[in-house]
Amino acid sequence: MRKGLVLILAVLMLIIFTATAYAAQVLVPYDKTDSTITNNVYSSVYKDGIGQYEATVKKFTYDGTTYYPNEIYLPNEQNPASYRIHSNYSKNTDACAACHATHTAVGQTLLQWGTVYDTCMACHDGTIGTTYNVEEGYIASTGKATFGGMFGTGAESSLSRHNVVGSVQIFAAPGGNTTGNYEINNTPDKANATAWDITFGCESCHSPHGLGGNARILNPNVNAYSYLNYKSNVEYIYNEVTGYYENAQKFQWVRSYPYNKGTQVWVNGQLKTEGVDYILDGTSGETKIKLLQENGSVTVVYAYFYPALKVKMEVKDYLKSSEFVQHTYGINQFCGACHTDYNTDTGNIATSTGSSDKLTGQYTEAYRHQVGFKVDEFKAFLPLTNMVYEKRSDGDVMTCLTCHYAHGTSKDFWTRTLTNDYWSGQVIDEIAGSSALKRAPNMGTCETCHRKGPASEGYAANAGASNAVTPIPGVSDGTSQANAKYVGSKACAECHKAEYEGWKETWHANIIRPLTSVAEIYSWYLNNDIANYIKTTVGENYDTSDPTKIYIVGKDLSTDFYLLTPNTNDPSELYRTINNKKEKNDSKYNCGNCHIVNNVTWKNTSSINNSLGGVGTKKNIGNYVVNNSQGSTTLKSLLENGGKGSNNRGVIEVGIGCESCHGPGEFHVKSPSSRNITGWKNLPYYLQVGQDLRWKDITDITTMIGYNTDNYAMSCGSCHGPGKNIAGHNGFYYKSKHFGVGAMSCTTCHDPHKENAKGQQIKATSYTALCQSCHDSAVGTPPADAYKYLPTAAHVFSYTVGDATYTDDATEHYRYDLNNLK
Numbered sequence: 001m002r003k004g005l006v007l008i009l010a011v012l013m014l015i016i017f018t019a020t021a022y023a024a025q026v027l028v029p030y031d032k033t034d035s036t037i038t039n040n041v042y043s044s045v046y047k048d049g050i051g052q053y054e055a056t057v058k059k060f061t062y063d064g065t066t067y068y069p070n071e072i073y074l075p076n077e078q079n080p081a082s083y084r085i086h087s088n089y090s091k092n093t094d095a096c097a098a099c100h101a102t103h104t105a106v107g108q109t110l111l112q113w114g115t116v117y118d119t120c121m122a123c124h125d126g127t128i129g130t131t132y133n134v135e136e137g138y139i140a141s142t143g144k145a146t147f148g149g150m151f152g153t154g155a156e157s158s159l160s161r162h163n164v165v166g167s168v169q170i171f172a173a174p175g176g177n178t179t180g181n182y183e184i185n186n187t188p189d190k191a192n193a194t195a196w197d198i199t200f201g202c203e204s205c206h207s208p209h210g211l212g213g214n215a216r217i218l219n220p221n222v223n224a225y226s227y228l229n230y231k232s233n234v235e236y237i238y239n240e241v242t243g244y245y246e247n248a249q250k251f252q253w254v255r256s257y258p259y260n261k262g263t264q265v266w267v268n269g270q271l272k273t274e275g276v277d278y279i280l281d282g283t284s285g286e287t288k289i290k291l292l293q294e295n296g297s298v299t300v301v302y303a304y305f306y307p308a309l310k311v312k313m314e315v316k317d318y319l320k321s322s323e324f325v326q327h328t329y330g331i332n333q334f335c336g337a338c339h340t341d342y343n344t345d346t347g348n349i350a351t352s353t354g355s356s357d358k359l360t361g362q363y364t365e366a367y368r369h370q371v372g373f374k375v376d377e378f379k380a381f382l383p384l385t386n387m388v389y390e391k392r393s394d395g396d397v398m399t400c401l402t403c404h405y406a407h408g409t410s411k412d413f414w415t416r417t418l419t420n421d422y423w424s425g426q427v428i429d430e431i432a433g434s435s436a437l438k439r440a441p442n443m444g445t446c447e448t449c450h451r452k453g454p455a456s457e458g459y460a461a462n463a464g465a466s467n468a469v470t471p472i473p474g475v476s477d478g479t480s481q482a483n484a485k486y487v488g489s490k491a492c493a494e495c496h497k498a499e500y501e502g503w504k505e506t507w508h509a510n511i512i513r514p515l516t517s518v519a520e521i522y523s524w525y526l527n528n529d530i531a532n533y534i535k536t537t538v539g540e541n542y543d544t545s546d547p548t549k550i551y552i553v554g555k556d557l558s559t560d561f562y563l564l565t566p567n568t569n570d571p572s573e574l575y576r577t578i579n580n581k582k583e584k585n586d587s588k589y590n591c592g593n594c595h596i597v598n599n600v601t602w603k604n605t606s607s608i609n610n611s612l613g614g615v616g617t618k619k620n621i622g623n624y625v626v627n628n629s630q631g632s633t634t635l636k637s638l639l640e641n642g643g644k645g646s647n648n649r650g651v652i653e654v655g656i657g658c659e660s661c662h663g664p665g666e667f668h669v670k671s672p673s674s675r676n677i678t679g680w681k682n683l684p685y686y687l688q689v690g691q692d693l694r695w696k697d698i699t700d701i702t703t704m705i706g707y708n709t710d711n712y713a714m715s716c717g718s719c720h721g722p723g724k725n726i727a728g729h730n731g732f733y734y735k736s737k738h739f740g741v742g743a744m745s746c747t748t749c750h751d752p753h754k755e756n757a758k759g760q761q762i763k764a765t766s767y768t769a770l771c772q773s774c775h776d777s778a779v780g781t782p783p784a785d786a787y788k789y790l791p792t793a794a795h796v797f798s799y800t801v802g803d804a805t806y807t808d809d810a811t812e813h814y815r816y817d818l819n820n821l822k
Contacts, residue, residue: 032446134151148407163200207219215313225309233302235458237300240296254309335400346372382448410435411428432479662678
């Protein structure tokens with residue numbers, strides 16, 4: 001009987017814990033049998049194991065059954081329009097579970113994915129075909145273009161988009177704050193709430209919980225608007241007709257967590273409690289107050305609250321191919337919260353005119369196209385280019401979205417949307433510059449309204465038929481990086497002096513360099529009797545005092561070096577410090593192929609193995625030849641020429657310089673723009689870390705670095721990536737949570753432009769300080785519980801690409817001596 005009872009209880013417990021696990025992310029436990037864990041001090045702790053939860057699988061089927069966490073969860077997956085997870089919450093809602101995991105989240109704020117962007121794109125990249133695909137710009141699976149445009153993947157022609165991946169601050173908004181100073185307001189819920197100094201992402205424009213009730217769940221607190229405009233002691237007067245206390249300005253309040261403390265109602269000098277003394281009602285688009293005891297007994301109550309920046313639209317046929325959106329209120333004010341100086345809408349149609357003839361702007365002064373004026377004169381032409389207007393109670397007015405898409409646009413999106421007779425036969429492509437989120441290429445939106453083409457008809461008839469011209473663009477695009485040439489790192493110093501000066505002291509800048517002074521030469525060749533070794537190896541007549549003949553690989557003097565020999569029949573060779581002696585380097589070790597130049601890679605004309613994983617035995621640098629068709633430049637000839645050369649791609653520069661990472665700078669130097677240089681923060685995460693191998697279905701090993709030198713630039717993973725045979729640079733990072741949840745790239749911790757006082761390229765004074773910047777409560781000196789974060793033994797892992805298998809091990813990122821983590 002007792003055994004039967006125990007069995008029943010065991011089964012019940014299994015069911016309970018199985019049900020609990022069903023509501024959690026997938027747990028990947030630490031491998032207790034991992035043979036690489038050999039540290040005696042911490043092995044007993046490791047044996048207990050530290051589990052890691054994984055993000056919800058990006059998979060979805062419309063069968064009415066959920067398989068979470070192996071499928072994205074929607075409470076009504078076959079018809080999500082009937083159970084919206086971002087608004088219309090019922091008291092027994094299950095919408096929260098679509099994005100959040102209460103106890104097993106992999107991202108901050110209890111998200112099932114590593115970042116806000118990843119969370120939004122888990123559904124809205126087309127994975128869930130019953131909602132908006134904002135990546136490609138489709139309304140569900142209808143084939144109809146979204147009204148907000150598209151974000152794209154980054155590969156589309158003429159693509160421009162709001163950069164919502166979380167890599168820039170709102171300070172970057174064109175037409176925004178250029179002062180570098182925050183706008184701050186101290187509120188009950190948010191001490192020193194700041195505008196501008198806020199990470200820009202999907203959540204900047206949209207409120208994922210629909211706060212304020214705005215159409216399209218637009219954020220009522222965009223750029224801290226509600227915090228900065230916090231209202232105090234506002235009179236609400238009793239309306240005998242409605243039975244509510246109301247305000248003539250019809251404020252909608254932003255409330256619920258985290259706005260609770262600042263939401264207050266005072267009656268006769270006493271602070272009242274919501275739900276006990278009064279209720280709030282915002283269903284009409286404005287927040288009203290009703291007292292639960294003696295409602296109407298006083299004429300006025302006083303309120304403190306966060307006002308919403310309201311946006312109204314009329315949305316018909318939601319998520320259907322016939323969906324229609326009519327803006328009715330607040331678009332210019334919403335866009336103007338960040339693009340402040342571009343918004344010339346005064347809120348009054350009668351005064352929102354003439355800005356093209358007078359200087360306007362809070363942060364910058366300029367003449368600007370007006371918005372907020374009546375479009376009656378142009379209204380009939382707007383549909384030709386899918387241009388829209390705001391239908392206000394006192395007239396139809398122009399807004400920012402008349403000419404621009406909210407999300408972004410591209411040549412593909414224009415081709416899909418500009419399909420009427422007006423655009424028939426036109427070349428749908430941006431000639432030069434950015435497509436700037438415009439609804440049509442080039443100045444097409446301007447011409448739609450201003451119609452200068454029809455107005456200029458007759459010129460050929462009046463000037464002679466030979467003057468008839470069909471416009472053919474003949475200009476290259478200087479605001480793109482395509483076809484730009486390399487100009488060398490010194491060209492960057494004029495604008496980026498601090499970064500340039502810091503970079504000059506790093507290993508990247510000194511990866512191969514000549515001995516620079518007599519003292520350095522003397523110290524170098526006296527070390528280990530190097531002069532005698534050279535004379536014995538090369539010949540008695542070799543002049544070791546000539547700095548143009550000796551190139552150090554790295555910053556210090558006890559490292560590998562290239563020796564430029566005078567005998568042209570004996571190509572210069574790489575030597576390496578082995579057992580405190582300078583010897584010819586015949587080991588499998590190569591610096592040349594990664595650590596040499598900005599715009600070329602090298603191929604070897606001899607039988608040397610130059611496959612991924614390191615060059616083989618000989619290191620004759622006279623054999624290293626430019627790995628393209630631009631000539632026969634050799635590494636030896638570059639060094640003999642002071643580390644500089646050129647080809648038809650521009651300057652060839654020895655070392656890892658600015659253009660090694662940021663790509664060719666010709667156009668950027670002539671006209672600085674974020675669009676004609678590679679800024680890694682603007683790229684998808686897998687490209688930032690150079691590891692699209694793990695994220696994409698790729699079979700060609702040469703594509704694993706994301707961008708390569710034949711395109712724009714090199715990522716960190718170009719050299720410090722798996723299979724590169726460069727010890728101490730990647731390893732366990734690619735198996736860690738830091739990488740796995742997509743939250744931390746190389747530059748989160750490392751500074752590519754300068755070193756700290758200890759010669760470390762990290763964004764802190766020490767490794768301990770770096771860890772403590774995030775793990776402030778968990779890390780000591782040395783950290784007593786560092787085993788939770790920093791495995792102390794190598795962890796070998798392998799992966800296969802095509803027919804080849806590559807291995808990597810844990811490195812300095814995780815293999816610290818815990819007693820020397822300083």
